[in-house]
Amino acid sequence: MFSRAFIRSFSSVQSGTKHTLNFKNYLKLPTGQIGSYFHDVPLSLNKQDKTVSMVVEIGKQTHGKFEISKEIEGNPIVQDTKKGKLRFIKNVFPFVGYPVNYGAIPQTWEDPTFVALEQLKGDNDPLDVVEIGDVKSHLGQVKQVKVLGCLGLIDDGELDWKIVAVDVNDKRASELNDIVDVQQKMPGLLDSLREWFKDYKIPDDGVS
Template identity: 60%
Template sequence: MSLLRMNSFVGKNRSLERLKQTLNILSIRNQRQLSTTQQGSKYTLGFKKYLKLQNGEVGSFFHDVPLDLNEHEKTVNMIVEVPRWTTGKFEISKELKFNPIIQDTKNGKLRFVNNIFPYHGYIHNYGAIPQTWEDPTIEHKLGNGDLALRGDNDPLDCCEIGSDVLEIGSVRRVKVLGSLALIDDGELDWKILVISVNDPLYPKLNNLENVQEHFPGILDATREWFRKYKVPMGKPLNKFAFREQYMDSDNAIKTIKECNNSWRKLISGSLQAKYDNLPNIERAGKGITLKDSSKPPSEIPPEVQKWYYV
């Protein structure tokens, strides 16, 4: 074997070994080893929080945290983007490499959700289900007289209703309880209702009827919050598909599986040359590391504390 071919062979073997190591780190057994590394100060344009693997490598919240769907137990993984009762609109970046969590902006300014009476900020621990994608390249037929809608180009959103306030960037195991089909700016934007498996009421919640029993009012409050939360910004009330009704856990699982299949199509790279503005699909496996350069949180603008009556 020539020296050139031998070097190529060795290089491929090293790449395969690194990929195998990364996949092992991301396996179910090692999820507790996932952590984060931060750049900048919270509530500033420079804030970024990245997924950090056990070996120190940077990963993607979107693509590298496993979905780990267990249909029998109805459990999946959740990435926490926004803790309950807070106002900063943090989300997994679709544009940046490795999809860190950043604070959303509009016209160059950081975005905060408005406080709608009687709530303060988000009323759930709000986040995303990894390895899912609401496909904007096709129309989703909803039935029941609803128009076919395109996906919103994001991972599936989820609303965790348990008693704890969860941390930005944490990976949580959650049980799927149901879903609500929000229509946001003409796009389909599913909200998956979940509860942490560590919550004391987790064993008692298996369906929407259990939610209504143990969390009276949360289903109506969730729908009304999503209906009204953009009104203080001058936008109209949001609408919902399926006559505003929640879908049960089995249908929510079906939606998760469909969006996981869409995600697989996304990361295959087959769509990148056909459509604009698709999410960045950079993943772990190249040995890239990043030092933590976090700073204390900055002050939240005082006008964010205003209360709106809608």
């Protein structure tokens, strides 16, 4: 088991200018070497505390759609593209940009050959995390979160799980232990998130 101090010792290094096609954000290991966000960040699963590592791809209230690249050597975080254009998401009332800190759980994978709910298969990506804490995280940040539950979504015919979690350092972390607590302590949030995930890809003036 890795300590939280060890997890916090991960950092990142950037290549290129943000919001350009040549931008890349690489994981910097505690040794100073460049690593992979997928493979070199420990899962650090603690079943008793229900905590796990999270790699932040998108900070809350931002609009750029970033993700860890499966194709580029070293698996840096890059901005997603569609038809050769950088992807940005529009505001979906009442939220500005992404309503949560969004990212992935390292060392995990949604198997595209495994048939699960509604006869759907995984999306061939790590498990996504929606972190509902108050503090805005930054792209490339590695932190510990408490798992509270999940949302099962269907995206382009694939099963796309969204793990609902809260930063262990958030002021509500001690009060939130499962999805029922989220419904009671943060009423309306889960319903709003479901609607947001339905609507945020609807094309706007930019590329969605």
